[in-house]
Amino acid sequence: MRPLFHPAIEDIRPEGILHALSDPERAMIYAQIAGIGAGGACTAFASMGDRVIPKSSLSQHIKILREAGLIHCERQGVEMRNRSRCGEVDERFPGLLAAILGAYAHLSEKTPES
Amino acid sequence: MRPLFHPAIEDIRPEGILHALSDPERAMIYAQIAGIGAGGACTAFASMGDRVIPKSSLSQHIKILREAGLIHCERQGVEMRNRSRCGEVDERFPGLLAAILGAYAHLSEKTPES
Numbered sequence: 365m366r367p368l369f370h371p372a373i374e375d376i377r378p379e380g381i382l383h384a385l386s387d388p389e390r391a392m393i394y395a396q397i398a399g400i401g402a403g404g405a406c407t408a409f410a411s412m413g414d415r416v417i418p419k420s421s422l423s424q425h426i427k428i429l430r431e432a433g434l435i436h437c438e439r440q441g442v443e444m445r446n447r448s449r450c451g452e453v454d455e456r457f458p459g460l461l462a463a464i465l466g467a468y469a470h471l472s473e474k475t476p477e478s
Numbered sequence: 479m480r481p482l483f484h485p486a487i488e489d490i491r492p493e494g495i496l497h498a499l500s501d502p503e504r505a506m507i508y509a510q511i512a513g514i515g516a517g518g519a520c521t522a523f524a525s526m527g528d529r530v531i532p533k534s535s536l537s538q539h540i541k542i543l544r545e546a547g548l549i550h551c552e553r554q555g556v557e558m559r560n561r562s563r564c565g566e567v568d569e570r571f572p573g574l575l576a577a578i579l580g581a582y583a584h585l586s587e588k589t590p591e592s
Contacts, residue, residue: 378581382500386493457584463577467492470571 368430368437373452376433378460381453384432385464389417390425395465397435398448434461482544482551487566490547492574495567498546499578503531504539509579511549512562548575 371380385391417425426446429435433453438445450461485494499505531539540560543549547567552559564575 378578378585379500379502379505381581382496382578386496386500388493391493457577457581459573459577460581463571463573464492464496467495467571467574471492 365439368439370430370436371433373433373449373456376453376456378457380432381434381457381460381464384428384434387425388468389421390428391464391468393417393422393425394429394434394448395468397429397446398450398461398465479553482553484544484550485547487547487563487570490567490570492571494546495548495571495574495578498542498548501539502582503535504542505578505582507531507536507539508543508548508562509582511543511560512564512575512579 385394426435426437426444430437430446434449435446436449454461499508540549540551540558544551544560548563549560550563568575
């Protein structure tokens with residue numbers, strides 16, 4: 365099985381992070397991963413409120429987050445364990461992730477009808 | 479001449495801002511507009527360091543920034559005057575723009591060779 369690609373911290377770029385988090389569904393998956401201290405299994409993110417995310421979309425979202433340098437993924441048997449790289453990313457780009465997740469959270473507070 | 483579309487502040491969404499600023503060239507144009515207090519003419523952003531931005535690309539960048547709610551554009555005779563909407567956007571999503579522009583600035587400081 366091919367090893368999973370993870371960019372080195374010095375290769376992580378703002379445009380990659382912004383692109384990865386410019387999809388609200390993907391941003392929500394990232395927020396969930398970042399919120400779980402230990403590695404979360406992919407299956408934990410298979411639904412967003414009432415919506416079910418198809419497995420193929422979920423895999424694609426996880427891949428984009430990983431290649432942007434936002435998460436670290438590790439195969440454990442048949443499962444994939446994901447954890448946020450927010451510590452190192454925040455050291456590189458201080459406040460960026462908090463501001464982005466904050467903007468999405470702020471919006472969902474302001475529009476409870478959506 | 480059709481009036482230019484500007485989203486109302488309550489319609490501005492994080493995903494639109496992230497998408498608009500996920501292109502480094504566009505982010506740099508936005509940073510220049512945000513840095514100029516008064517309205518800057520489009521022609522002021524026609525070059526980035528040694529690189530010349532084709533007029534068609536520049537128009538497209540400006541349109542995407544405007545539609546994301548990041549800038550306000552106004553025709554003045556044959557010129558287009560642009561000003562940043564950072565005040566209202568920052569009120570809606572505190573710290574977001576500063577963090578994004580900061581990340582790009584931080585990167586250019588760290589990689590002087592690029």
